[in-house]
Amino acid sequence: MTRLVWFRNDLRCADNPALWHACSQPSEPVIAVVYDCPQQWQKHGLGPRRIAFMRNAMLALQQELQALNIPLLIIPAGTFAGSLNSLQRLIVQLDIRSVSFNIEYEVNERHRDIEFSRWCRRQQVEVHKFHDQCVIPPGEVLTQQGQPFKVFTPFKRAWFNRSEAFYQAPLPRPQARSPQPELQQLAAALVQPAPLTAEPDPLWPADEEHAHQCLQNFAAEQMSRYQTQRDFPALDATSRLSPYLAIGLLSPRQCLHTALLLNDGLQTGGKPGIDSWINELVWREFYRHLLVAFPDLCKHKAFRPETEAVPWREHAEDFAAWCEGRTGYPIIDAAQRQLREQGWMxxxxRMISAMFLTKHLLIDWRKGEAFFNYWLMDADLASNNGGWQWSASTGADGAPYFRIFNPTSQSQKFDPQGEFIGRYVPELLPITAKNRHEPDSFQRRQCHYPPVIVEHKFARQRALNAFKNSLNLSPVMADSGESSNE
Structure with missing residues (x-):
């Protein structure tokens, strides 16, 4: 019986449940397939650099599997519908009797997989589905009433309580199989391989070995200091593993396992830096669980329906200034320029910039979410949507509407020497580090740097009024947090 592995956002060999299961019978041939769907990815708002990153990873995976004597067909499909039609034809032509894949949680992807599974049942083809994007599958962390959590802290406590029942050490890479040239020749004759060529990105090498090395380097050099240094953008203190998690060059289980080895097996109550990083992994799980429990999040809807009444401004010029890093707030402009230059922020x-767009400029969070999604190498619906709705005060466990970061205060606190600003807003290098956070009008003219797009005090009050009026808050509720001005 020939077994087929359908790769998607799980472009790795190690700790890949679908691949491991397909290879569980050494005598049975295995073939793998992955679809190149540029029109679908563009429809989902991904930018060309992110698409090239995925394609590079596909080509690297093809080489990895070739070393295991497993042919990987990279097939052009355009859209999910095209990939489904192609896959069904391939299964019939190769007389596939077993298909394995790892589950994706977004609405379009889930509908695709439901339709495919029904077709397989009619064809008497076995389907084996696995969770690999979460340590604990969505739906397995619930309140005592059997409902999904909407607040992170109780979710985290329940996640820790449940994790022992689900956690296991990462799966190793499967053993190399006997060569199967006949299968490879037959498959190649049936499909037209995608004419992909590698587009190397010096900042983001897209192969499994590099992703693992990044994880090991972070664990050895920065994880123990993560809690104290993670908020300072001028430091190389975060893992930068999110792009590799987003396309599955790493699994969350591999990340958690690495952290536990350094934390005496403890998920919490161990070394503060490692505890803090594990906490971020649980945030990632929280947003994925929300995506499954509340599928409207995949449909550009606010988690809190009442916030749909917020009167977001339509202002193309202000939005363009934010996108291009010319708001006149140095920390915001530096952040936006880092995003466009590195594909990462x-x-x-991300919190400061998102809150600036939604609270200072009062522009719909969905516009910012789409902009990030286009430019980020770690573009990921669950995390990107969760972060934006948190900042805009529209999401599950979001920041209170009256929490409005002061960009200048944030800059002074987290980039005290103006080092990060100087790196990405080099026109401000001639002035002192202290003045880079808030240049005066003379310094702005001297450095050819624009005035602020909106005054903080005015913008803050405008946002408070907009939220109060649209949410019909009582005077007590409306006044309870107005002192918040970080």
Whole structure:
């Protein structure tokens, strides 16, 4: 019986449950397939650099599997519908009797997989599905009433309580199989391989070995200091593993396992830096569990329906200034320029920048979410949506509407020497580090740097009024947190 592995956002050989299961019978031939769906990815808002990253990873995976004597067919399909039609034809033509894949949680992907599984049942083809994007599968961490959690802290406590029942050490890479040239020749004759060529990205090598090395380097050099240094963007203190998690060059289980080895097996109550990083892994799980429990999150809907009444501004010029890093707030402009240059943004800056767009400029969080999704190498619906709705005060366990970061205060606190600003807003290098956070009008003219797009005090009050009026808050509720001005 020929077994088929369908790769998607799990482009690795180690700790891949679908691949491991397909290889569990040494005598049975295995073939793998992955689909190149550029039109679908563009429809989902991914940018060309992110698409090239996935394609590079596909080509690297093809080489990895070739060493295991497992042919990987990279097939052009355009869209998910095209990939489904192609896969069904391939299964019939190769007389496949077993298909394995790892589950994706987004609505379109889930509908695709449901349709495919029904077709397989009619064809008497076995389907084996596995969870690999979460340590604990969505739906397995619930309140005492059997409902999904909407607040992170109780979710985390329940996740820790449940994790022992689900956690296991990562699966190794399967053993190399006997060569199967006949199968490879037959498959190649049936499909037209995608004419992909590698587009190396010096900042983001897209292969499994590099991803593992990044994880090991972070564990050895920075994880223990993560809690104290993680908020300072000028430091190389975060893991930068999110792009590799986003396309499955790493699994969350591999990340957790590495952390536990350094934390005496403890998920919490161990070394503060490692505890803090594990906490971020649980945040990632929280957003994925929400995506499954509340599928409207995949449909550009606010988690809190009442916030759909917030009167977001339509202002193309302000939005363009934010996108291009010319708001006149140095920390915001540095963050936006880092995103466009590196395809990545420091997590603290993501919060500051997102809150600036939604609270200072009062522009719909969905526009910012789409912009990040286009530019980020770690573009991922669950985490990106969760972060944006948190900042906009529209999401599950989001920041209170009256929490409005002061960009200048944030800059002074987390980039005290103006080092990060100087790196990405080099026109401000001629002035002192202290003045880079808030240049005066003379310094702005001297450095050819624009005035602020909106005054903080005015913007803050405008946002408070907009949220109060749209949410119909009582005077007591409306006034309870107005002192918050970080």
């Amino acid at each position: 420091h997590n603290r800056l």
